[in-house]
Amino acid sequence: MRPNKRDELVRKALQVFYRDGFHATGMDKLVVETGVSKTSMYKHFRTKEDLILAALRLRDESFRNWLLRRIEEVADTPAEQLIASFDALREWFEEDGFRGCMFIKAGAEYQDADHPIHVQAAEHKRLLLEHFTRLARDAGVDDPAKLASQIVLLQEGAIVSAVLLKNTSPAKDAKEAAQQLLKIAQG
């Protein structure tokens, strides 16, 4: 029961869940794809739900890490960073295997508001909103909560539209909208 073995299972499961969905991915498929035995799988994770939650935790951590780091790489001031988020999103949209936001999908498959998976998906969104609210505050705008909320709305919309409309122009339109909203908020 090496700890890194468990991490490896979570990483692989995350890939499959992201690609194929949660209900559509059975434990048998995961056992085959990871090459581990079913017994070992259930030694590491008591239930499928536990495995999903572990995968979502990893995704939350790595996605926010990537996004926030990428934003800081390309922009210096808080105001610029708010806008740079849309460039990062665009990069993400253009990646091979882009399939939209894992947490929107998790919330869609587990709709009950107090289901642990739904709760965790909501928490991811809350953390992102919190971060952008901080950026907006540091940018010195009038109503940081409102601007951050609007920026996040544009981001979510861009993600959903990128999936369903199958192009990346939503990222461009969203970025321009965010720039205008920021300018107004800066007075």
Next chain:
Amino acid sequence: MRPNKRDELVRKALQVFYRDGFHATGMDKLVVETGVSKTSMYKHFRTKEDLILAALRLRDESFRNWLLRRIEEVADTPAEQLIASFDALREWFEEDGFRGCMFIKAGAEYQDADHPIHVQAAEHKRLLLEHFTRLARDAGVDDPAKLASQIVLLQEGAIVSAVLLKNTSPAKDAKEAAQQLLKIAQG
């Protein structure tokens, strides 16, 4: 095989799919909830996929009907109607049993871009974007396609956020953002 019987089945199936999701809803459950026999169900719909597609068609029609009609009820000019869409969304969010956008969820559960269900979900979004583009053009803005795209992004974002953040303030923030974007687009 009365035609209205079929419609009734679609209506009921739509409710259950919307409430519980697609993969999570089995034909057995639908048979119980509709009170019809399994044989009859499969007389009307060759496969579960056919039933889902029929349900999505009904949803597309009734949702767009409701939204566009509601918008016209409360606003006269195209510009006002663009903004009024957010008031309509807010009403929707406050309904009992609101569970987000059926087509975002369909796209999330059937991710393959050429899967018929995914295609139909994308078509719904395309039709809405088309309508708002028409409104933006009639409002006489510079770049109707861009403004419509941005309005739709805010709408999608508001829907997703309303689901995951569990409050209706996204509708308010989105509306204000749309008003500012409209004002800018009107020059």
Next chain:
DNA sequence: TCCTATATGTACCGATCTGTACATATATAA
């Protein structure tokens, strides 16, 4: 009344679902 066509109810198919029992392999310690 009898014949035929259609609608229905029920039992079932093979596949797959999550999860477990159990026997075996492997490693460590005495």
Next chain:
DNA sequence: TTATATATGTACAGATCGGTACATATAGGA
């Protein structure tokens, strides 16, 4: 070597999945 603990592979349980076979009920026309 032998005893013990842990990791693994496999087979399977019980439920449910989408879908069908088939027998029965019901209707309308001759």
